[in-house]
Amino acid sequence: xxxxxxxxxxxxxxxxxxxxxxxxxxxxxxxxxxxxxxxxxxxxxxxxxxxxxxxxxxxxxxxxxxxxxxxxxxxxxxxxxxxxxxxxxxxxxxxxxxxxxxxxxxxxxxxxxxxxxxxxxxxxxxxxxxxxxxxxxxxxxxxxxxxxxxxxxxxxxxxxxxxxxxxxxxxxxxxxxxxxxxxxxxxxxxxxxxxxxxxxxxxxxxxxxxxxxxxxxxxxxxxxxxxxxxxxxxxxxxxxxxxxxxxxxxxxxxxxxxxxxxxxxxxxxxxxxxxxxxxxxxxxxxxxxxx
Amino acid sequence: xxxxxxxxxxxxxxxxxxxxxxxxxxxxxxxxxxxxxxxxxxxxxxxxxxxxxxxxxxxxxxxxxxxxxxxxxxxxxxxxxxxxxxxxxxxxxxxxxxxxxxxxxxxxxxxxxxxxxxxxxxxxxxxxxxxxxxxxxxxxxxxxxxxxxxxxxxxxxxxxxxxxxxxxxxxxxxxxxxxxxxxxxxxxxxxxxxxxxxxxxxxxxxxxxxxxxxxxxxxxxxxxxxxxxxxxxxxxxxxxxxxxxxxxxxxxxxxxxxxxxxxxxxxxxxxxxxxxxxxxxxxxxxxxxxxxxxxxxxxxxxxxxxxxxxxxxxxxxxxxxxxxxxxxxxx
Amino acid sequence: xxxxxxxxxxxxxxxxxxxxxxxxxxxxxxxxxxxxxxxxxxxxxxxxxxxxxxxxxxxxxxxxxxxxxxxxxxxxxxxxxxxxxxxxxxxxxxxxxxxxxxxxxxxxxxxxxxxxxxxxxxxxxxxxxxxxxxxxxxxxxxxxxxxxxxxxxxxxxxxxxxxxxxxxxxxxxxxxxxxxxxxxxxxxxxxxxxxxxxxxxxxxxxxxxxxxxxxxxxxxxxxxxxxxxxxxxxxxxxxxxxxxxxxxxxxxxxxxxxx
Numbered sequence: 001x002x003x004x005x006x007x008x009x010x011x012x013x014x015x016x017x018x019x020x021x022x023x024x025x026x027x028x029x030x031x032x033x034x035x036x037x038x039x040x041x042x043x044x045x046x047x048x049x050x051x052x053x054x055x056x057x058x059x060x061x062x063x064x065x066x067x068x069x070x071x072x073x074x075x076x077x078x079x080x081x082x083x084x085x086x087x088x089x090x091x092x093x094x095x096x097x098x099x100x101x102x103x104x105x106x107x108x109x110x111x112x113x114x115x116x117x118x119x120x121x122x123x124x125x126x127x128x129x130x131x132x133x134x135x136x137x138x139x140x141x142x143x144x145x146x147x148x149x150x151x152x153x154x155x156x157x158x159x160x161x162x163x164x165x166x167x168x169x170x171x172x173x174x175x176x177x178x179x180x181x182x183x184x185x186x187x188x189x190x191x192x193x194x195x196x197x198x199x200x201x202x203x204x205x206x207x208x209x210x211x212x213x214x215x216x217x218x219x220x221x222x223x224x225x226x227x228x229x230x231x232x233x234x235x236x237x238x239x240x241x242x243x244x245x246x247x248x249x250x251x252x253x254x255x256x257x258x259x260x261x262x263x264x265x266x267x268x269x270x271x272x273x274x275x276x277x278x279x280x281x282x283x284x285x286x287x288x289x290x291x
Numbered sequence: 292x293x294x295x296x297x298x299x300x301x302x303x304x305x306x307x308x309x310x311x312x313x314x315x316x317x318x319x320x321x322x323x324x325x326x327x328x329x330x331x332x333x334x335x336x337x338x339x340x341x342x343x344x345x346x347x348x349x350x351x352x353x354x355x356x357x358x359x360x361x362x363x364x365x366x367x368x369x370x371x372x373x374x375x376x377x378x379x380x381x382x383x384x385x386x387x388x389x390x391x392x393x394x395x396x397x398x399x400x401x402x403x404x405x406x407x408x409x410x411x412x413x414x415x416x417x418x419x420x421x422x423x424x425x426x427x428x429x430x431x432x433x434x435x436x437x438x439x440x441x442x443x444x445x446x447x448x449x450x451x452x453x454x455x456x457x458x459x460x461x462x463x464x465x466x467x468x469x470x471x472x473x474x475x476x477x478x479x480x481x482x483x484x485x486x487x488x489x490x491x492x493x494x495x496x497x498x499x500x501x502x503x504x505x506x507x508x509x510x511x512x513x514x515x516x517x518x519x520x521x522x523x524x525x526x527x528x529x530x531x532x533x534x535x536x537x538x539x540x541x542x543x544x545x546x547x548x549x550x551x552x553x554x555x556x557x558x559x560x561x562x563x564x565x566x567x568x569x570x571x572x573x574x575x576x577x578x579x580x581x582x583x584x585x586x587x588x589x590x591x592x593x594x595x596x597x598x599x600x601x602x603x604x605x606x607x608x609x610x611x612x613x614x615x616x617x618x619x620x621x622x
Numbered sequence: 623x624x625x626x627x628x629x630x631x632x633x634x635x636x637x638x639x640x641x642x643x644x645x646x647x648x649x650x651x652x653x654x655x656x657x658x659x660x661x662x663x664x665x666x667x668x669x670x671x672x673x674x675x676x677x678x679x680x681x682x683x684x685x686x687x688x689x690x691x692x693x694x695x696x697x698x699x700x701x702x703x704x705x706x707x708x709x710x711x712x713x714x715x716x717x718x719x720x721x722x723x724x725x726x727x728x729x730x731x732x733x734x735x736x737x738x739x740x741x742x743x744x745x746x747x748x749x750x751x752x753x754x755x756x757x758x759x760x761x762x763x764x765x766x767x768x769x770x771x772x773x774x775x776x777x778x779x780x781x782x783x784x785x786x787x788x789x790x791x792x793x794x795x796x797x798x799x800x801x802x803x804x805x806x807x808x809x810x811x812x813x814x815x816x817x818x819x820x821x822x823x824x825x826x827x828x829x830x831x832x833x834x835x836x837x838x839x840x841x842x843x844x845x846x847x848x849x850x851x852x853x854x855x856x857x858x859x860x861x862x863x864x865x866x867x868x869x870x871x872x873x874x875x876x877x878x879x880x881x
Contacts, residue, residue, distance in 0.1 A: 037401070089591075092595060094548050094552065095591045095592075095595060097548065098545065098548050098549060098587050098590065098591040099587075099588065099591045099592075101541060101545055101587065102584040102585075102587035102588045102591065103584070105580045105583055105584035105587070106580065106581060106584035106585070106588075108580065109577065109578070109579075109580030109581055109584065110581075112577050112580075113577050113578060219537070219538065223408070223412065223537060226405055226408065227409065230402070230405045230406070230409075234401075259420075260419075261416045261419035261420045261532075262416075262420050264412065264413075264416040264419075265413060265416040265417055265420055268409050268410075268412055268413040268416060269413060271409055272406060272409050272410060272413060275398070275402075275406050275409075276394050276395075276397065276398075276406075279397060279398045279402050279406075280402075471741065474740070474741045474742075474743070475737075475740065475741055478735070478737075478739075478740025478741060478743070478747075479730075479735040479739075479740045479751075480735075480737050480740050481740075482723075482726070482727050483727070483730060485716075485718070485719070485727075486716055486719075486727045486730075489716045489717060489718055489719070490714050490715070490716060490717075492678070492710065492714055493710070493714050493715060493716060493790070494699075494727075495678070495697075495698035495699045495702065496676065496698060496702055496707070496708050496710075496791070497702055497707075497727070497728040497730055497731070497790065497791075497793065497794050498699050498702040498703040498730045498731040498794055499699055499730045500697075500699045501699065507737065
């Protein structure tokens with residue numbers, strides 16, 4: 001196998017992994033801190049990409065500005081989500097599930113209606129190729145990976161080092177206890193949702209530039225995110241990173257050898273078998289949530 | 292509520308209306324919608340049966356797929372009569388359910404749901420991989436329809452050309468399936484399922500074998516999923532890999548949740564509302580999902596127990612108001 | 623005194639949780655018709671012992687014999703079917719079932735009802751259901767909960783919930799009943815009721831093992847076993863044990879001067 005192909009594949013793995021991790025991290029944060037399965041994460045990912053597209057192609061904004069703007073708007077939507085859709089129904093998981101599913105349906109339909117279902121492409125953020133030691137790597141993909149890494153590192157720093165982050169961890173462990181300690185749970189929940197949605201939005205925009213945009217791209221990404229979170233273990237940040245890397249590797253490497261369905265089958269098979277031996281995932285808490 | 296016992300009268304009344312529907316409505320298009328609704332009602336109700344044991348499965352459409360493809364392949368390539376292959380589709384679904392359910396016994400609650408999601412997708416991927424038999428993406432066409440019933444003492448009943456005849460068949464089939472499911476739910480087995488779902492610790496301590504009953508729930512539920520899938524195959528006569536998968540499984544779950552998971556008829560109502568209403572707004576084309584999503588939001592925000600819980604909800608509200616805010620325990 | 627039949631025999635029972643011994647080399651036995659108390663400060667491992675006996679946890683070492691059958695490491699529902707009943711420290715019950723349904727659901731083992739029987743609701747099935755109903759009401763009367771039979775489990779006050787868990791455990795007609803803090807959190811008169819129920823259970827021939835801190839219940843016991851850090855530190859009648867220096871040290875951290 002030529003070194004060009006190896007280098008290309010490595011970049012693909014890293015790029016895909018960072019994309020997956022961003023979306024999965026957002027999903028995992030909302031799951032851990034708010035105890036909410038935010039299915040609408042799929043739609044937020046898609047919407048983020050489309051807003052960036054609108055701003056860049058139709059409005060003519062600078063791409064990077066568009067990226068920031070779309071991320072912030074999607075994050076703001078997250079605030080709205082938290083306040084009106086999650087907070088009032090925090091005790092009734094079924095209702096929240098129905099609401100988030102309804103949101104995917106409506107938002108996806110909304111995109112379909114306003115933008116059409118044709119595949120679109122955001123112009124590259126970074127064009128051209130980069131030559132590293134004799135092999136050329138797509139600048140776009142490298143940039144995606146770098147941006148992803150920077151963001152994720154930033155998020156990790158926020159979670160582990162800042163007060164807000166520590167409060168998030170506290171709420172993730174026990175919301176009632178945290179509230180009794182005086183932590184403003186509503187405030188932190190809002191911040192968490194903002195961050196989670198923003199991550200999804202960035203991923204959507206980057207994906208729109210690297211590959212393409214379609215109204216249904218969120219669905220597959222959501223499943224990947226769930227796979228990663230479960231594989232890594234609910235409640236573990238490190239797990240999301242490792243899980244994302246594993247899945248990114250599988251999805252970038254296997255299609256070189258086998259067809260579409262087989263890739264999916266192998267990927268899923270590995271995950272299922274692993275979970276049967278270790279249901280709590282790689283780094284999940286041993287105490288699986290009981291009935 | 293005195294006078295006529297509403298509970299006892301409603302069901303027979305509805306059934307009567309359903310039986311005489313063809314006298315009032317002529318268009319075969321309506322019956323097509325009803326036929327699809329009935330098929331999905333069988334699937335949604337059996338999904339709820341599984342949920343009774345505390346297992347929320349997000350893979351139900353995949354088990355429909357198993358039944359559909361098995362029945363279709365047996366009928367198309369081996370020439371067996373669909374009257375035989377449909378029950379075989381049910382059995383295939385049941386076996387798949389047991390095969391998947393047995394290892395999944397060690398995961399509970401949300402972990403079960405997630406792993407069931409992956410399992411369902413794996414099943415669909417498996418079907419896609421076996422291209423030679425299943426046709427993969429291109430799909431399987433030319434599936435034999437329900438053969439005509441040609442008994443000496445009856446006039447010949449043809450199905451393939453008459454949506455109304457098929458409607459009666461599906462109506463009777465759905466009634467039979469629902470009757471069976473109701474019977475199971477109200478038996479000791481159903482009680483054991485409810486016990487496991489409320490507390491598997493307590494259930495184990497009184498001797499209830501959690502693993503056995505959970506697999507049993509999946510067996511029963513997936514059997515009917517297989518039947519529904521097989522019916523779908525012989526009704527539409529084509530199958531593609533996108534018919535069943537992650538999204539249809541979520542749809543079935545939505546039908547159950549919106550209809551109300553606590554009531555036996557919840558899935559029936561949920562399916563009927565979420566299939567028929569968007570279908571009547573078909574002319575809205577790409578705006579139809581707004582109707583679907585809109586209904587979901589209305590139910591989620593206003594009806595905590597789903598549509599089937601609406602009557603109870605209203606009763607409780609009246610009760611509470613008349614007692615001037617005194618808290619009343621639900622009888 | 624005639625030699626009574628040993629119902630439960632535990633030898634060398636050990637459970638390690640990643641380096642920490644929750645239960646260490648525990649040996650004890652329970653005879654037919656006895657009430658044995660299991661005492662020890664909080665965290666001594668009493669509930670772990672129960673979980674080991676009833677199969678919710680697998681032992682690392684040791685044997686548990688129940689009526690000549692080796693039961694260590696077997697599944698909980700099997701152990702229950704062989705005749706060991708238990709309650710849990712936190713009043714676990716079926717919250718969405720009524721009191722009556724709670725007990726009826728616990729009649730899983732006798733009489734056995736099959737899947738198809740239930741679907742067809744045959745005459746024999748209906749007879750079995752009637753038997754279950756009758757016996758459930760009997761138990762509720764024994765425990766004094768028959769007036770509350772239609773109350774939802776989650777709506778019962780805490781003390782009555784604990785009584786319900788006892789009723790539930792009795793439905794499997796156990797030869798030995800393990801009660802984990804049966805009167806924890808109960809009011810004085812509820813405790814009285816619990817004591818009379820325990821006496822009646824003993825009269826029916828069921829052996830009992832109690833984990834309790836309440837002194838009045840300890841007086842009921844024929845024998846008391848005291849454990850601390852998973853090890854047995856004393857055994858004997860309650861009077862003998864309560865002044866044992868190791869026991870006193872375990873509870874109070876120091877030995878009292880004998881008086």
